[in-house]
Amino acid sequence: MNTEARLKLELSESQIEIQRLRDRLATAPPTVYKDLAFISLVPKWSGSESAVSLEEFFSSIEGSAKIGHWAEADCLQVAALKLVESARTFYYSCPELHAESVTWQSFKAIFRDRFKDVRTDQFHYMQLERARQRRNEGPQEFADRCRALAQN
Secondary structure (H helix, E strand, O other), X not given: OXXXXXXXXXXXXXXXXXXXXXXXXXXXXXXXXXXXXXXXXXXXXXXXXXXXOHHHHHHHHHHHHXXXXXXXXXXXXXXXXXXXXXXXXXXXXXXXXXXXXXXHHHHXXXXXXXXXXXXXXXXXXXHHHOOOOOOOOOHHHHHHHHHHHHHO
């Protein structure tokens, strides 16, 4: 009887401890780990016409940030690390981009202002109008390219 009572008491204490741990897990914020391996998915960006568009560059950073649980400061650092050529020169010569108060939104606004597309709507319209399916390009690929031209 004494052994049985002791086992019941231990079982009861264990159940109370388990419930206490469950309650603690339910109220504690989940641990989120930053995954910086996604940096490798962000392309280098030069600011030249042959580079991916600025919006694609920002989109790749923001997509990687979302998946990798990056903070805004991480986005800024990754963007700065991935700049090359004239884009890097502009970054280093622009004091607003190095201020403590710079945000991801202000960083993007400054870069959009500096590297805005100077080609006219007429130019983009003509690009779309002259679009022809390339030799080894499938119909779906051609349609995707036309959609991209239409967005410009």
